[in-house]
Amino acid sequence: MRLSIFWLLGAALLLSTLLSLALGAVGVTLPDIWQALTEGGDHDFIINQYRLPRALLAILVGAGLGLSGTLVQGVIRNPLASPDLMGISAGAGLAATAVILFFPAAGHWLPLAAVAGGMAAALLIYLLARQYQPAPARLALTGIAVSAFLTSLIDFLLIVHPVELNSALVWLTGSLWGRSWEQLPLLGIGLALLLPLAMRLAWRLDICALGDQSAVALGAGPKSLQIQALLLAVVLASLSVCVAGTIGFVGLLAPHFARLLCGGQHRLLIPVSALSGALLVSAADLIARTLHPPLELPVGLVTAVIGAPYFIFLLLRYKGW
């Protein structure tokens, strides 16, 4: 049962990746893909320099966002919480936009700036919501408010700097357009380091789900866990944002999808939500690229089309206010 979930998601992910390599403005057959991967040939550039890095990035970005969402939902104990709705993505986005607009030469500082921005936004939300400790709904509402504020700051920056508007705007709606091998190591290494750390928090996240009182009584007080998990979530989301912009709703959808598949225990939930996020972004980017080639939609648009209605559905169903 448990293993079959991984096989299923793995197979779906492989299929989505293969389709991403095959489809687009130029169709490439499977044998040609194989040839390009192994020995180069006619499609060397389009596969190895264009579609493959992009497909892999989609997987890593999605995994990072899914994982981040699970960690945030785990400690906030709120099904509505996710890095983008909590202002973390907007904070990272604002910092990154500022770097792009004001220091276009300092591109290599982008990840650091994004993580700092995400961290600052998370800290701001934490400080604002601190006095209402046990109320997850308030924390989520504060997050949404801060998120809206930061997004409006981003809009302001873009309007004041119309020349650079185009590249920044594409990036902000969340896009994998024009990404290459360059961005892969950052995310790959980040994920490889942070996933085991997240797994180490798994059982304490389970205990945290019992509420503060039970967690304290079980000797696993939620304070340090909250800080560790949120830090991990912020870094994961910010790294994703600085590679692909704010791809909305993935951090919300992936954990829910994972919970549907494997239940509420984080030992499974963490890896399954990473896989779900990867599948979601991979499939969404495939749709975004192939809907109307050669025109490419930003992948964030596709995830928002799926995610926004689901968010409203959750809002209608959620009774924890």
Place this chain on the structure above:
Amino acid sequence: MLETRSLSAGYGRTPVVKNLNLQLPEGRITALIGPNGCGKSTLLKTLARVLKPLSGEVLMRGAALHRLDDRAIARQLSMLPQTPTQPEGISVRQLVEYGRAPYLSHWGRLKAEDRQRVDLAMRETGVHELAERPLSDLSGGQRQRVWIAMILAQDTDLVLLDEPTTYLDLAHQIELLQLLQQLNRNGKTIVVVLHDLNQACRYCDHLVVLREGQLVTQGSPDEVFDAELLATTFSLSAQVIRDPVAGTPMCIPL
């Protein structure tokens, strides 16, 4: 076993419990009773260190609670909150396994001994047959027994419960109180907040009566439970008679 010294506790800076000196007897069932807002739940939460004392201290076997390691305490003292948050998407067995948290290593692996304890706890509470069912499928009475099983898996000498009968119908209330008596006979010291005074008299050995955050009196039901106490503490005029079945004191409001 559990003791408070000039303990004041509450939410924020306003003390709900004021300057309380208490000694809870070992190997007994102690009921914390008192009118609404008297601080019985606050006291229980402070004993379980969910709330920090504003002043004074709680001692467990003579050692100040706030100086001890969290996990070490959790191996000796467990607590069932009034409304524990029910996690989604887990089975009965999985919830009971969480009771082993204070014994787990960093990665949270259960060892053979942990699994034995979990099985034992589920048998003792009669939820063994429900083990693989989703928690959300159960009725209120069954669910409460599963929570008790989780507390039992924690394997502590001391068990605190905050109004465990509140959301149960009468038959399940009695079933739960009898379960507490059985656990007590197996050696556990139990401290429970109860609303129903007659149940407290019948099922508990020791009553701690609070009013406005202060101790009114404590002792066995026979010693402390009378019409005068009801009048002064609960503002209730009542007659106290003997429970015809158990022979314990019982109040009939006038």
